[in-house]
Structure formats: C-alpha cells, structure tokens
Amino acid sequence: xxxxxxxxxxxxxLKIGRQWALIFLxxxxxxxSLMARGFLSLNAFQIIFFFGTAIFxxxxxxxxxIITGGIDLSAGYVMGLATIVSAKLIAAFxxxxxxxxxxxILGIIITxxxxxxxxxINGFLISHLKVxxxxxxxxMLGICxxxxxxxxxxxxxxxxxxxxxxxxxxxxxxxxxxxxxxxFSRPEVPRGVKVYEFLPNVVFISxxxxxxxxxxxxxxxxxxxxxxxxxxxxxAIRSGINVNRHIVKxxxxxxxxxxxxxxxxVLKYVTGKADAGASLLLxxxxxxxxxxxxxxxxxxxxxxxxLGALIIAVLExxxxxxGIPTFxxxxxxxxxxxxAVLIDQFFPEPTYEx
Amino acid sequence: MTSSLNxxxxxxxxxxxxxxxxxxxxxxxxxxxxxxTGRGFFSIVNFQNIIHLSVIAILMASAExxxIISGGIDLSIGFVMGLSSVTAGKIIQIMFNSGxxxxxxxxxxxxxxxxxxxxxxxxxxxxVISKYRVxxxxxxxxMWGIxxxxxxxxxxxxxxxxxxxxxxxxxxxxxxxFKRGDGFSFFGLPYGVGNDKIREYLRLIPNSFIFLxxxxxxxxxxxxxxxxxxxxxxxxxxxxxAVRSGIDVKKHIVKxxxxxxxxAGIAGVFNVFQTGIGNFxxxxxxYELxxxxxxxxxxxxxxxxxxxLIASVxxxxxxxxxxNGLLISGIEPFxxxxxxxxxxxxxxxxxxxxxxxx
Numbered sequence: 001x002x003x004x005x006x007x008x009x010x011x012x013x014l015k016i017g018r019q020w021a022l023i024f025l026x027x028x029x030x031x032x033s034l035m036a037r038g039f040l041s042l043n044a045f046q047i048i049f050f051f052g053t054a055i056f057x058x059x060x061x062x063x064x065x066i067i068t069g070g071i072d073l074s075a076g077y078v079m080g081l082a083t084i085v086s087a088k089l090i091a092a093f094x095x096x097x098x099x100x101x102x103x104x105i106l107g108i109i110i111t112x113x114x115x116x117x118x119x120x121i122n123g124f125l126i127s128h129l130k131v132x133x134x135x136x137x138x139x140m141l142g143i144c145x146x147x148x149x150x151x152x153x154x155x156x157x158x159x160x161x162x163x164x165x166x167x168x169x170x171x172x173x174x175x176x177x178x179x180x181x182x183x184f185s186r187p188e189v190p191r192g193v194k195v196y197e198f199l200p201n202v203v204f205i206s207x208x209x210x211x212x213x214x215x216x217x218x219x220x221x222x223x224x225x226x227x228x229x230x231x232x233x234x235x236a237i238r239s240g241i242n243v244n245r246h247i248v249k250x251x252x253x254x255x256x257x258x259x260x261x262x263x264x265x266v267l268k269y270v271t272g273k274a275d276a277g278a279s280l281l282l283x284x285x286x287x288x289x290x291x292x293x294x295x296x297x298x299x300x301x302x303x304x305x306x307l308g309a310l311i312i313a314v315l316e317x318x319x320x321x322x323g324i325p326t327f328x329x330x331x332x333x334x335x336x337x338x339x340a341v342l343i344d345q346f347f348p349e350p351t352y353e354x
Numbered sequence: 355m356t357s358s359l360n361x362x363x364x365x366x367x368x369x370x371x372x373x374x375x376x377x378x379x380x381x382x383x384x385x386x387x388x389x390x391t392g393r394g395f396f397s398i399v400n401f402q403n404i405i406h407l408s409v410i411a412i413l414m415a416s417a418e419x420x421x422i423i424s425g426g427i428d429l430s431i432g433f434v435m436g437l438s439s440v441t442a443g444k445i446i447q448i449m450f451n452s453g454x455x456x457x458x459x460x461x462x463x464x465x466x467x468x469x470x471x472x473x474x475x476x477x478x479x480x481x482v483i484s485k486y487r488v489x490x491x492x493x494x495x496x497m498w499g500i501x502x503x504x505x506x507x508x509x510x511x512x513x514x515x516x517x518x519x520x521x522x523x524x525x526x527x528x529x530x531x532f533k534r535g536d537g538f539s540f541f542g543l544p545y546g547v548g549n550d551k552i553r554e555y556l557r558l559i560p561n562s563f564i565f566l567x568x569x570x571x572x573x574x575x576x577x578x579x580x581x582x583x584x585x586x587x588x589x590x591x592x593x594x595x596a597v598r599s600g601i602d603v604k605k606h607i608v609k610x611x612x613x614x615x616x617x618a619g620i621a622g623v624f625n626v627f628q629t630g631i632g633n634f635x636x637x638x639x640x641y642e643l644x645x646x647x648x649x650x651x652x653x654x655x656x657x658x659x660x661x662x663l664i665a666s667v668x669x670x671x672x673x674x675x676x677x678n679g680l681l682i683s684g685i686e687p688f689x690x691x692x693x694x695x696x697x698x699x700x701x702x703x704x705x706x707x708x709x710x711x712x
Contacts, residue, residue, distance in 0.1 A: 071491070073643070131702045132656050134427075138643055142695030149688035278637045282499050285492075295489045327506035334499025341488040 017347030021290055021307050021340075028311060032318035039321050042196075049203045050268075052313030054079070054261045057206050058280050059287035059309040060213055060302060061257035064250050066288050067217075067230045069297025070126065070133035072251065074140035075258040075284065078118050079277030081148040082262025086111035087157035087272035090164060100161035108263050115259025116252050118144055123248030137251075148274040157272045168267030172199035202264045209260060213253070214302035226250065230297030282330070283312050286337040292344060311336070376704055377651055377665065380697075381672050388679030395682045398558070406526075406560045408674040409628075410435070410621045413566075414645035415652075415666045416573050417617035422649050423577075424610050425590040425658025426483065426490035430497035431618035432642040434475050436635030437505040438622025442468035443514030443632015450518050457518035465623050472619020473612055475501050480611030484604040494611075498642075505634045514632030525627025528557040529564065562624070569620065574663050586610060590658030647694055648673060651701040672697065 016023075033040040058075055065072040086107050093103030118140050125136040174182045177194040189195060217223035225246055228236040237243050258277065265276050290308030293300025312333055319329055372379055389396035414431055421428040442464040449460035479493045523542070532538040533555045577583035585606050588596040597603050626632055635641065646656075648669035654661030676697075677690045 125699060129703055130706050131699060134646070134656060135650055135698055135702050138647065139695035139698045141643070142691040142698070146688045146691035146693075146695070149691070150686060153686065153688065275638050282495060285495060286499075289492055295491055325507075325511070327503045327511070329503070330499040330506070331503030334496040334501075334503065337499065338482055338488060338493055338496035341492055342482075342486055345486065 014347050017343070018292075020343050020347070021292070021304065021311065024336075025307060025311050025314065028314050028318070032314065032321070036318055036321040039318060044317065044321065046197070046200060046203070048310075048313050048317045050200045051317065052309060053202050053206045053264055053268075054277065054280060055283050055287060055309045055313055056210060056306060057257050057261040057264070058277065058284035059291075059305050060210050061254040061261075062284045063288045063291070063293060063300050063302060063305045064213070064217070064226060065133070065254045066285075066293050066295060067226050067297060067300050068247060068250050069230045069233070069295075070137075070247070070250070071285075071295070072122070072137045072254045073134065073281065074118060074122065074137040074144060075254060076277035076280050077141045077144040077148070077274070078115060078255045078258040079262040079265065079280070080272075080274045081118070081144045081151075082111050082115050082259035083265045083276045084148045084151050084157060084272035084274060085114055086263050087160060087266050087270075088151065090161070090266070091157050091159050094161045095159060100163035103161065104164055104167070111263055112256065112259055115255055115262070117255075119252035119255030120248065122255070123251035126251065127244035127247040145274060148272075152272065152274060160266075160270050164267055165270045167201055168264070168270070170201050171197040172201055172204045174198075202268055206260070206264060209257070210302065210306065213257070217302055222246075222249075227298055230299070232298075282333060282337075283309075286333050286340075287312055289337055290340045308340075373704075373708060377653065377668050377672055377701070381668060381675060384672065384675050384679060388675070388683060392679055392682030392684075395679055400678070400682070402557075402560055402563070404671070404674050404678050405566070406562050406628075407678075408670055409562045409566050409624060411641070411644060411648065411670045411674065412667055413569065413617050413621040413624070414641050415648040415670045416570065416663055417614035417621075418642070418645040418649050419652075419654065419661050419663055419666045420573075420577065420586060420610050421490075421614045422646070422654050422656060423590045423658060423661045424586050424607065425593065426607070426610070427494065427646065427656070428476075428479070428611060428614045429491065429494040429642050430475055430479060430501055431614060431621075431645065432635050432639060433498055433501040433505060434472055434615050434618040435622040435625065435641060436633065437475070437501045437508075438468045438472040438619040439625040440505045440509045440514055440622075440632045440634050441471050442623050442626045443517060444508055446517050446521075446626070447514050447632070451516060457520050461518065461521065465626075468623055469616065469619050472622065473616050476612040476615025477608065479615075480608035483611065484607040502635065509632060509634050511634075513634070517626070517630055517632070519630070521627050522630040524561060525624070525630070527561045529559040529561065530557070532556045532558060562628070565624070569617075570663070570667065573617075577663050582606075582609070587659060590660070592659070644673065644694070647698050651697055653701070653705065655705070 038044060058079065061075050062072060089110055090104050090107035093107055094100060098106070122133075122136050122140050125131040125139075126133050170184065170186070172183065174186055175196040175198060176182070176187055176189055177196065180187065184201075186195065217226065225236070225241050228239070228241060229243055229246060233243060262276065266272060287308035288300060288305050289295070290311060291300060291304035291306075293305065315332060316326070316329055319326065385396070394400060414435070417431050418428060444464075445467055446460050446464035449455045449463060450457055455463075475497045479490075479497045482488045482493045483490050527541060530538055530540060531542065577586065585596065585601050588599070588601060589603055589606060593603060649661060649666045650656065651669035651672060652662065652665030652667075654666065673690075673694055676693050677687070680689055680693070681687055
C-alpha cells in the first residue's frame with residue numbers, strides 16, 4: 001500500500017516536472033512583475049507578443065523541420081530575403097500608380113510565393129540528392145544572404161505607402177472609454193478620451209497562421225506523417241508514405257513561415273534588411289528545444305513550442321523594461337537551452353500509455 | 355549515367371586522382387581563371403594577403419575538423435574567438451594604460467589569460483555532451499549564446515581600443531623587408547626608414563604565415579600520428595566499437611571540445627594582433643558555419659570518421675581565393691555567399707554520386 005502511494009507521488013512529481021517550461025514561464029512573469037516597474041500591464045503584454053511575432057513564426061517553422069529530424073539554418077536569411085523582396089515590390093507597385101492597399105496585398109502575396117522557392121530547393125537537395133539538412137540549408141543561407149544583399153545594394157527599398165506602417169503598428173480592436181468599439185482603425189475621439197488598443201494586427205495575423213499549422217500538425221494526415229517520418233523513416237517508407245515528397249513540403253512550409261515573418265517585419269518597421277532574422281537562429285531553435293522537441297526527430301507540439309518562444313519573448317521584454325542590456329539575454333537563453341535538455345532527461349516521458 | 359561515369363573513373367587512374375582531389379583541382383582552376391580576369395591577382399603580394407587574411411578561417415576550420423571527425427559539431431567557436439579577443443584586449447588595455455607595466459608584459463599576461471579563458475567553454479560543452487548526452491548541436495548552440503553574451507558584457511558592445519602599437523607590428527609584420535639596390539632587413543624596416551616609405555619595400559613571408567605553419571604542423575601531427583588522433587577517428591567511425599576497444603570515449607570527447615575551443619581562443623588572440631583591437635564577433639560573421647563549410651568541402655562527413663586537416667585547409671583557401679578573386683575582378687562581394695553555398699552543395703553531391711572513391 002505504502003509503496004503504491006510512493007509510486008503515485010513519484011508519478012505526480014514526474015508529471016509536474018514535465019511541465020517545467022510552464023512553471024518557468026509563470027516564475028518569469030512573477031519575477032518581472034515584481035522587479036520591473038510597468039511590466040504588469042496589458043500594454044507590456046501586448047508588446048511582448050508584438051515583438052515576439054518573428055520568434056513565434058520562426059520557431060513554428062523550425063518545429064516542423066525538427067520533428068522530421070532535420071534542421072533549417074536558412075530560415076533567418078529567408079526572412080531577410082522576404083523583407084527586401086516585399087519592401088521593394090510594394091514600393092514598386094505603389095509608385096507605378098496602384099493604390100496603397102492593393103499594392104501591399106499584391107506585394108505580400110508575390111513575396112510569399114517567392115518565399116516557397118528556397119524551401120523547395122532545400123527539400124529537393126535533402127530528399128532527392130541526400131544532402132545533409134545542415135549543409136543544404138546552410139548553402140541556402142548563403143545564397144539567400146547573397147541575393148538579398150545584391151537586391152538591396154542597387155537601390156534601397158523606400159517610399160513605401162504609409163498604410164503599411166498603419167497596418168503593421170495598428171491594432172485589431174479599439175475600445176473607446178465610455179462606450180463604442182471600432183475595428184482596424186483608430187476612432188476619431190475628442191481630446192482627453194482614452195482609447196484602449198487590443199490585439200496588434202501583426203500578432204493577430206501570425207496567430208491565425210500558427211493556429212492553422214498547429215491544427216495541421218495535430219489533427220491531419222500531413223501532421224501524422226511528419227511525426228512518422230521523424231520517428232522512424234524506414235518504417236514511414238514501408239508504410240507507404242511518400243517520404244521524399246513530404247520532406248520537400250516540410251521545408252517549403254518552413255520557408256513559407258519564415259517569409260511570412262519577413263513580410264510582417266516590413267509592415268512593422270517599413271524597411272527591408274538582409275540580416276533581419278540573423279539572430280533568430282538561436283532563439284527559434286531554443287524555443288523548439290525548450291518546448292520538449294528532440295533534435296533526433298519525432299517529438300514536439302506547436303503549443304509547447306509557442307510556450308518556449310514565449311519564455312524567450314518575455315525574457316527579452318522584461319530585461320528591456322528593467323534596463324538590463326540585451327547582452328544578458330544571450331547568456332540566459334544559452335543557459336536555458338542547455339538546461340532544457342538536461343531537465344527533459346531528468347523527467348523522462350513514460351514509456352507506457354496512461 | 356552516374357554508373358557509367360563511375361566506371362570510367364574507376365578505369366582511369368588520372369580521373370580517379372582528379373575526382374578524389376576535386377577541391378584542389380577547383381582551387382588551381384580558380385587561380386588560373388582569376389589570373390586572367392583580375393589584374394594583380396597573380397602576384398606574391400596578393401597571395402601573401404590571401405594567406406594572411408585567412409589565418410583565422412584556417413584555425414577555425416582546423417578546430418572544426420577535429421570535432422567533425424569525432425562525429426560532433428561545434429557552433430560556438432566563432433563566439434569563443436570573440437570572447438578570447440575581447441578578454442585579451444581588455445586585460446592588455448587595463449594593464450597598458452595603468453602605466454605600471456611594459457607593453458610586452460601586459461600583452462603576455464593578456465594573451466595567457468585569454469587562452470586559459472577560451473578553454474572553459476569547450477570544457478563545459480564537452481562535459482555536457484559526453485556526460486549528460488546533450489546533442490552537440492544544442493550544447494554548442496547554447497554556448498554560442500553564452501560566450502557571445504559574456505564577450506559583449508566584457509566590452510560593453512564596443513571594440514576594445516587603445517592597445518599598444520607593438521601588437522600590429524608583430525601581427526602584420528613580415529620576416530623579410532627587401533628593396534632593390536638598398537639591401538634587406540629582418541622583422542622590420544631598416545633603421546632610420548620611416549613608416550611612410552614602407553610601400554617601396556618588398557615584404558616577404560608574413561609573420562602570421564610562420565605562426566600558421568607551426569600550429570598546423572602540430573595539429574596535423576596530433577591528428578595523423580598520435581593515439582589521440584587515431585582515437586578521434588575511431589570514435590567518429592563507430593562510437594560503440596570505440597567504447598568496447600577500451601577507449602575512454604567520454605574523456606576523449608571532452609578533450610576534443612577543449613581543443614577546438616582552445617584553437618578558437620588562439621584565433622581570437624591572433625585577431626588582436628592582426629587588428630590591434632579586441633573585437634567581439636558579430637552575428638553576421640558566421641565563422642563557425644564557414645568553418646563547417648570548409649571542412650565539408652574538404653571531403654569530411656558530418657556523420658564523423660572522415661576528414662583530413664590538409665583538405666580542410668584547401669577548403670578554406672578555395673573560399674578565400676574565390677572571395678579575393680571576385681573582389682579583384684570587380685564583382686560584387688555578395689556573390690561570395692552565393693558561391694560558397696553552391697560550392698558546398700557541389701561538394702556533398704560529388705560525395706554522394708561517387709561513394710566508392712573516398
């Protein structure tokens with residue numbers, strides 16, 4: 001009887017231990033609420049999500065690739081390429097006399113289609129020519145970096161329509177103090193009346209996409225095949241999955257999400273930069289690993305990855321509000337990344353189905 | 355098609371040698387090509403420049419060669435280099451500017467401390483990798499962030515300047531200075547000749563070249579002729595077999611990461627001598643990724659067990675010559691990134707197509 005109770009207690013501990021990321025996030029929130037003045041506010045939370053969109057999207061992109069047992073080093077520079085391509089396209093359309101909204105939409109759609117190309121090539125190299133993912137995507141990193149520097153060196157992207165800035169820094173819902181809700185555009189109010197802003201547009205857009213991909217991963221055949229390939233590639237081939245084609249799709253998906261992050265970057269900052277996503281490599285892989293995925297493949301979920309990304313995003317904003325230089329962020333993320341693997345080993349997943 | 359090509363290569367001895375050393379053949383053909391397209395490419399001065407400027411990349415690639423042969427990967431070397439450079443710079447700056455120490459002594463202390471400090475990241479990632487079974491990619495990526503953060507904290511985000519002049523005199527000096535009809539001198543301009551006349555002298559054999567040759571010889575001997583090197587190949591080829599044949603694999607892996615981190619530390623110290631300031635590593639530099647590229651172009655496999663130091667050095671030179679040649683031929687430097695990417699894919703595809711050759 002007593003040993004059973006003891007085993008229950010150990011099981012309980014293991015269960016709690018496996019949720020360490022959530023506990024860590026809560027601890028982080030409490031810490032910054034106590035230490036950083038102004039952190040505990042709706043505004044600060046929206047800022048976390050606003051600046052975190054790139055990390056969320058890139059981490060989701062990386063998650064799909066890591067589940068199949070691969071790695072995508074090129075995502076950061078695909079994002080950079082997308083920022084430049086979309087900025088130049090939107091500016092070009094706008095200057096050729098199109099109205100702002102349609103030039104933005106057209107520019108974004110064309111960029112997202114172009115953004116599939118690096119993934120297509122990556123996937124083809126990896127699945128058909130058997131180039132290791134590390135090498136193939138690093139080559140693509142170089143190619144994207146070179147192409148985007150070449151594009152920007154001729155003429156910088158400028159003269160974007162003002163509307164881009166309004167969309168990127170606008171909010172989904174405006175709530176006027178004293179009654180009245182307005183969507184998308186800031187309502188005209190008399191002086192002194194406070195307008196509350198909810199849900200920045202870029203956060204809304206990125207979470208719509210993340211939700212769609214979370215559904216795809218968890219509930220569809222596509223998602224199940226992704227796990228199957230990561231878990232055991234030979235078994236996946238034998239069970240009739242077209243593995244080569246699936247891997248091409250995965251890398252295209254990853255580069256699609258990266259270029260979406262790039263497009264949102266343009267809406268936010270109204271400019272294109274070749275190394276816009278260069279420092280996101282550590283952050284996105286760290287988010288995926290903190291979320292419990294294994295680099296050997298077959299494991300990981302979108303919501304846990306978002307949890308991991310949130311830990312990093314909260315850290316970044318919290319440190320900034322406390323006035324600590326961002327240098328500390330790199331150290332802390334590095335330490336969390338290594339400890340994440342250690343902690344996951346300490347609380348192993350049960351080998352039986354509960 | 356590939357099979358018939360394979361057969362043809364199998365039959366012809368010359369083709370076999372060429373296919374096996376394709377990187378070297380590429381290097382030669384690049385040199386020939388750029389000699390035609392770029393004025394001043396084919397000259398002793400330019401070749402010395404190429405060597406002098408690729409010392410850091412060669413050191414990085416040799417560090418990565420050891421790690422990759424053992425079947426791992428070290429992503430932290432670029433930032434370990436920055437850490438070592440900044441540490442050395444900071445200590446030299448403080449000691450030199452306090453006025454109590456001679457430049458030579460402060461350089462000596464700064465360099466020694468930086469080299470000792472550079473061992474620590476490798477020691478930590480080695481222990482985490484071998485003892486706690488963290489994948490090398492994760493462990494060294496974590497160290498990537500940690501060393502970068504510490505380096506930036508030490509230098510507060512700015513390069514460490516105000517160092518003694520003698521640093522660059524050693525780092526950018528030459529063994530022999532020669533002027534026709536005027537004689538020659540060793541290690542510096544002849545007495546009484548001002549620095550403004552330096553262009554009139556033919557400068558031969560950079561100090562960095564001698565430094566590089568010594569380090570490469572030591573590492574080459576270590577990898578090729580010692581037990582340490584053989585064990586490295588054994589672990590990369592088959593870790594289980596290595597364990598069963600009595601090699602202390604865990605200890606050896608720690609040693610390999612310490613070695614790679616230490617070589618990166620040497621590169622950081624060299625960086626101080628070359629530029630005269632302590633530089634932190636920027637995100638866009640990607641030393642570690644270019645090092646991996648050079649090693650793979652040299653024919654190593656990321657699966658481990660394969661690779662040669664000389665081949666990695668040739669890989670670095672291939673990239674360096676390409677970069678230098680494009681620059682001299684007046685082509686935008688950004689093509690460099692694209693060219694390296696294409697070369698890398700080519701390297702692996704050649705490896706895949708002709709598996710029996712290597």
